[in-house]
Amino acid sequence: MSTDYQQAREALGVRLRELRLSAAGGRLTGPHLAQRLGWPHSKVYKLEGGRQTAAAEDLRAWAAAVGHPEVTDELLARLKGFESHIRSWRRQLAAGHRPVQDTWNVAVDRSRTILAWEESVVPGMLQTADYARHIFLRYADLYGTKRDTDEAVRSRIERQAWLYQGGRRFRALVWEAALHALVCPPAVLVAQLDRLAGQIGMDTVELGIIPLGASLKIPPANGFWILDEQLVIAEDWHAELWLDDAETVATYVRVWETLRESAVYGADAHNVLNRARRGLNPRA
Incomplete structure (x- = not known):
């Protein structure tokens, strides 16, 4: 607690x-x-x-x-x-990242529709194993926590099976900045961008990308996830917030819908991904 x-x-x-x-x-x-x-x-x-x-x-x-x-x-x-409390990272990560991922898996498995917004990283549901591994290592270094990286990666990848179940819908918004952030080696990021390109058009995935030059009605602040419009999970540097009161959830839904107005999809999203990929490999 x-x-x-x-x-x-x-x-x-x-x-x-x-x-x-x-x-x-x-x-x-x-x-x-x-x-x-x-x-x-x-x-x-x-x-x-x-x-x-x-x-x-x-x-x-x-x-x-x-x-x-x-x-x-x-x-x-x-x-x-x-x-609906604050789950401090210090306490949550005392036993490593795997237990946190397992808790997420339970919450996601119960959900039918997930709205996600990430401004600095690729959403976990769409990450490659190598990209996820580097993210976990960065946070383990930051918080000085147990390095159970392989177990945490396996748990996160297991969660992605949700994307291949009928009747599910993952509606993700990502700021273009996340596509350029070198939180991993360039080759790993290139593979991650290729993975995102392949996920555009999946029946269960709606991926919107907000270009850096897009007009924004609100600032692109911290990432958050909305599960079935009943639970919001938002992250800050000190803690993870699990919020389920109706007024708060409604506020986050409005924020997500407002951000969505600035996103591009389909071929336009592919163009943004290709631009980011060329920045990593000018010959691509």
């Missing part, structure tokens, strides 16, 4: 303790409240101390037991607020 997530748990715990001490029938001790709820008294203190994550039914029962059912919605809102 991230520090922000833990702080939110502790804040909820403080609120639960306030409610126990101001119970409608008078102040309750922890053991007394536990008895009313039919819980071991240690659970009361773990929740109040932020050492255990409350379930929605725990919060409903707590509000009823202290005689304040009117605060149920407030408590549930607090819980939802930190369930």
